[in-house]
Amino acid sequence: MSTLTQELRKTSLFVNGGTIFTMNFDFTAAEQREILQYLQQNNFTLFGFKGASGPNQVAAGLPTWFAVPYKEMFGTVEIDYEPLYKVYVFNKAEIGANTTIKMEALSIEIPLGSKVQFNSDGTFSTIGSATPGTISVLNNRPAGTSNITIGLAAKVNGVFAPFCAFTSTPQGTISMEPNQKVVLFAAQKNLISGSVVGNAAAPGCTFEFNASHINFDLEMIPSTFGITNAPGGLPVTEISSGASLSQLLN
Numbered sequence: 001m002s003t004l005t006q007e008l009r010k011t012s013l014f015v016n017g018g019t020i021f022t023m024n025f026d027f028t029a030a031e032q033r034e035i036l037q038y039l040q041q042n043n044f045t046l047f048g049f050k051g052a053s054g055p056n057q058v059a060a061g062l063p064t065w066f067a068v069p070y071k072e073m074f075g076t077v078e079i080d081y082e083p084l085y086k087v088y089v090f091n092k093a094e095i096g097a098n099t100t101i102k103m104e105a106l107s108i109e110i111p112l113g114s115k116v117q118f119n120s121d122g123t124f125s126t127i128g129s130a131t132p133g134t135i136s137v138l139n140n141r142p143a144g145t146s147n148i149t150i151g152l153a154a155k156v157n158g159v160f161a162p163f164c165a166f167t168s169t170p171q172g173t174i175s176m177e178p179n180q181k182v183v184l185f186a187a188q189k190n191l192i193s194g195s196v197v198g199n200a201a202a203p204g205c206t207f208e209f210n211a212s213h214i215n216f217d218l219e220m221i222p223s224t225f226g227i228t229n230a231p232g233g234l235p236v237t238e239i240s241s242g243a244s245l246s247q248l249l250n
Contacts, residue, residue, distance in 0.1 A: 021209045023048075023079040023184070024217045026230065035220045039070040044186045044225065046070065048079070049197070051181040051249030052152060052164035054134075054174060058095045061198030062245050064191050065163040066156050081209070082155040084109055085178060087137055089118055093147035093167050101162050101194040103153060110135055112178075118150065118168075134177045141170040150174050161193045180209040181249045183239065184218070186225050200243045202226070205236040 027036045048066040068079070087110055088103035095101070107124040110116060115128040115136040130136035137150050150168040153160040166174045185204025191197065203226035207216055217233030220226075229236045239248065 019083065019211075019214060021081045021083070021180075022215045023081070023182070024215065024230075025073070025077040025219065026075075026217070027073060027077065028075055031222065032219055035222060035225070036070060036073060039186060039220070039225065040073075043188055044070045045189065045191070046073075046184065046186050047189070047191060047197075047201075048156070049183040049245050049249060050154060050163040051179045052176050053179065053250050054164075054166055054176040056167045056174065057246070057250065058149065058165040058167060058196065060095050060097045060099065061196045062249065063101045063151070063162040063165055064193055064195045064197055065154070065161055067192050067195075070186070080157055081182075083178070083180070083209075084155045084160075085112070085135060086110060086153045086160050087116055087118070087124060087135060088151055088153050088162055089122070089168075090149040090151075090165075093149055095149060095165060095167075095196055097196060097198055098191075099196045100192060101149065101151070101165055101196060103162060103194075106153065106160070120145075130175065131177075134175050136173055136175045137168070138173045139168045139170055143170050145170045150176075152176050152178055154178065165196070179249070182207055182209070183245060183248055184227050185239070185241075186220070186227065197245060199245060200239055200241055200248075202241050203239065205229075205238050206248050207234070207236040 046068045050065045087107040089105040105122040115130040117125045117127045117138045151165040183206045185202045187201040205227040217230040219230040
């Protein structure tokens with residue numbers, strides 16, 4: 001198999017799923033285990049956020065993609081992400097900070113490059129093709145009905161969870177393009193998957209998956225409890241508390 005063919009195959013797997021991307025922590029070393037003990041005793045949670053682009057994004061921030069309490073962690077910890085997507089709909093349009101988005105309606109798995117229709121009864125229909133790399137949704141609710149929130153859920157640790165949110169008008173179309181940027185931080189926050197957050201609540205890191213970068217080995221930073229790459233791991237960019245998640249990810 002030629003090098004070009006190999007690269008095209010890797011890219012195809014990356015775009016259409018089939019590759020599992022991982023975020024790894026190793027708490028077996030003494031220093032990392034000591035940090036973990038502190039995080040557990042003080043009710044810290046690891047929060048993950050992911051990016052997408054498109055018109056009419058919710059201004060208040062992004063839904064928390066995943067939240068894993070450090071009390072659940074020990075030894076080596078692996079968080080798995082597959083680039084597989086479903087469309088969700090939340091029956092509210094006024095989304096403020098700390099709103100928790102609920103996936104009131106959830107489609108089957110939708111390939112990138114698809115256009116789907118959301119119907120008034122809460123069902124979805126595939127109606128055609130969209131720009132490659134995007135998923136488009138026609139809101140087929142009648143004119144005069146209220147706006148709703150539409151977004152994408154991505155598969156993390158075996159579960160589809162929301163990671164972006166857009167305001168959708170009746171008879172309007174939203175085009176959403178997921179990217180592979182991720183932000184992580186650890187904080188003493190009472191957030192769950194779907195909780196809308198505008199800014200990083202603590203220092204953390206950002207990085208981007210691609211066809212060549214599929215495994216990120218990470219570790220906690222003493223004192224600040226930020227996150228960086230483990231020695232020998234792929235480099236990540238450290239971020240400060242208060243950084244805008246929308247600017248980092250979209």
